Amino acid sequence: MSQNASQNAGQNAGRNASRAGNGVLRVLPWGSGGLGSQDHQRDMYLPAFREHPGFRVVEPADAADAPEAGGLGDAIAETGAQVVCVCAPADERADRIVEALQAGCHVLADKPMALELRDAERVAAVAAETGRVCMPAHHxxxxxxxxxxxxxxxxxxxxxxxxxxxxxxxxxxxxxxxxxxxxxxxxxxxxxxxxxxxxxxxxxxxxxxxxxxxxxxxxxxxxxxxxxxxxxxxxxxxxxxxxxxxxxxxxxxxxxxxxxxxxxxxxxxxxxxxxxxxxxxxxxxxxxxxxxxxxxxxxxxxxxxxxxxxxxxxxxxxxxxxxxxxxxxxxxxxx
The missing domain is CATH 3.30.360.10 (Dihydrodipicolinate Reductase; domain 2)
Known part of the structure; x- marks a missing residue:
């Protein structure tokens, strides 16, 4: 993702987050990787987000063909997402969570939030730095x-x-x-x-x-x-x-x-x-x-x-x- 796209993603998400109290929150599903054959995005989170009155699911225009083709930052900028539901494969999940937080979005993170302690500590530090909500899915x-x-x-x-x-x-x-x-x-x-x-x-x-x-x-x-x-x-x-x-x-x-x-x-x-x-x-x-x-x-x-x-x-x-x-x-x- 280009520097300008990254800046735009952060600016758009920041403006959207500041208006969170005025309506339904736009949530971007990102990834469908879990442990083994799990797909919590498809089986748990997406159905719940679609039924919840406080959220509206948004996806990039090319999501049907290549959900992650343009990168997370570009998808945030395109959709104006305020929340990202991160279900990236476990070995890269912490990176995507950090990327979403730094782009100005709140995050629901599939479990485990990270496989390694150092990655979980990094997520915690970025969440504190950005002031965004980062909720692990300990439902x-x-x-x-x-x-x-x-x-x-x-x-x-x-x-x-x-x-x-x-x-x-x-x-x-x-x-x-x-x-x-x-x-x-x-x-x-x-x-x-x-x-x-x-x-x-x-x-x-x-x-x-x-x-x-x-x-x-x-x-x-x-x-x-x-x-x-x-x-x-x-x-x-x-x-x-x-x-x-x-x-x-x-x-x-x-x-x-x-x-x-x-x-x-x-x-x-x-x-x-x-x-x-x-x-x-x-x-x-x-x-x-x-x-x-x-x-x-x-x-x-x-x-x-x-x-x-x-x-x-x-x-x-x-x-x-x-x-x-x-x-x-x-x-x-x-x-």
Whole structure:
């Protein structure tokens, strides 16, 4: 992209962002690369953006033939996008996020936001420098049951939490080439962080019976809190992917709270496969509402680069722990 095109992209996006409170936000989908066979852009984000009243999807004129032919900066300049939904391949995702932020756009970033800590740190620095909203797509923290549980915990409903037991198990689907710890691990780690607000200090990871498909994370948090997270992918019982278990049990000094993160929803099994029918806005729709609110109000987003960085530090430490067969301490200065 030329220097003039880059300047125009930044100027256009800046003017558009300044008018964000006056109407619907224009969102540009960029990329369709995920881990393995994933295409979260097609399957999750685009449908949710199109249904959300706060956003309008815009695409370059040549998007049907070559979605990325002209470069991201040119696409931003052409469409006047205010938000970019970045689903570039994982090894280049951080570069595209930084490019969108520096062009003056807000960003929804597919997970993981970056594969390497240094790239996640770079994204966090650019987001802080530009003042744009950069929300990692940790959509499970926005579930109705999780949000209600967080409010109850903050209100002292079970006293001071001392332990969290979590299960995040997906039924069927294509295995992730990088392993399910990389693929799924950040979700329950992020939810536990959202629920308790306590950073992780030490990670001890144990491999499941089939390495790569499942793992158990034994986490030591600040202030004596501990958590045990089982994460992985089952072989499948219904011929189609779906959430098998997503739950949290929080033990506190005054009681125990059980959280079924699949609520309020019902599992629907048909000849075509298995899906969850939500009886309220789903996690992705609620995430987009939080994104829209942060942009138009100027308030800090409920999830930002620091949350993605914190989760990545834990999953990276878990991978080291598996390789070493021993616990791994996190540097307190980085938490």
């Amino acid at each position: 499970h923290r926005f579930g109705a049951a999780v949000q209600a549980a967080r409010g109850a915990l903050a209100g002292g409903r079970v006293g001071l939490p001392w332990n969290v037991q979590a299960d995040f198990l997906v039924d069927g689907g294509d295995p992730c080439p990088q392993g399910e710890l990389v693929n799924f691990g950040l979700y329950p780690v992020d939810v536990v962080s959202s629920l308790t607000g306590q950073a992780v200090r030490r990670v001890h990871a144990l491999a499941g019976r089939e390495p790569g498909r499942s793992a158990v994370l034994l986490l030591d948090h600040e202030h004596g809190l501990t958590s045990t997270i089982t994460v992985g992918r089952l072989h499948g019982t219904a011929g189609a992917p779906g959430m098998a278990l997503h739950r949290y049990r929080v033990s506190g000094s005054g009681g125990v709270m059980d959280v079924d993160a699949n609520r309020p929803g019902a599992t629907v099994r048909t000849a075509a496969g298995t899906r969850t029918a939500w009886h309220a806005p789903g996690t992705v729709a609620r995430m987009l509402t939080a994104l829209h609110t942060a942009i138009v109000t100027g308030r800090p987003p409920e999830a930002g680069p620091a949350d993605a960085l914190a989760a990545l530090r834990v999953t990276a430490a878990a991978a080291r722990s598996l390789a070493l067969g021993a616990p791994v301490a996190l540097d307190p200065s980085e938490v």
